[in-house]
Amino acid sequence: MxxxxxxxxxxxxxxxxxxxxxxxxxxxxxxxxxNLFYTPSELIEGKGPDKQKPYVGQKLRIGGMVVPGSVVRDEDSLFVEFKLIDTGPLVTVRYQGILPDLFREGQGIVAQGHLTAPDTIEAFEVLAKHDEEYMPAEVAEAVKGIKHEKPVYNIPKGY
Structure with missing residues (x-):
């Protein structure tokens, strides 16, 4: 050469x-x-054909409906805890801050944060839908067919 x-x-x-x-x-x-998008069912049961679950500490987004009767607010701070549901298990979301004006029970939301336990998200951002017609495409697809009935759910005292 x-x-x-x-x-x-x-x-x-x-x-x-x-x-x-x-x-x-x-x-x-x-x-x-x-940050990957999950529904409460995908978070608990796994996502995709191989049922891959996120690891604790992973940054992610989760979307679902706020369970009626599950919103617990701390009286001394801006800390809020609520449950999300789609068609399966419940996931706890903890948030420190001011919630959007449109946030309410029975409403579709998307929360962004870190997984702190297999069924608990520490959120740093919570988004609510704009009006009755709009819902992010990912959330609309995930919550298709949900019956908006109040589930039987007991929140332990002290939260």
Whole structure:
């Protein structure tokens, strides 16, 4: 191989290695910012054909209906705890802050936060739908067929 071809080959290999390294670093950095959407059923039972569950500490979004009678507000702070449901199990959402004006029981919401237990989310953002017609497409698909009946649910004293 003559020196000119060898130089070109080394330059091409260096460029490919540089691009590969850059892509790997970008994907690694984005991994921290990716937040997957779950419904309460998917969170508890797993998502997809392999029933993959999120790990504790993972950043995620969850959407569902606020269970009537489950909203518990702390009298001394802005801490709120409520339950979400879709067609299956309940998930607890804990939030410290001011809830949207349109937030109410029996309403579809999307909460963004970190998983602190297999069925508990520590939310840093709670979003409620705009009006009676609008619901995010992910939530609308997830809550299709839900009967809006008040479930039998007892909240322990002290919350």
């Amino acid at each position: 003559n020196p000119r071809r060898k130089k070109r080959l080394m330059a091409i290999v260096a460029i490919i290695f540089g691009i590969g390294t850059s892509v790997a670093l970008v994907l690694f950095a984005l991994q921290e910012n990716i």
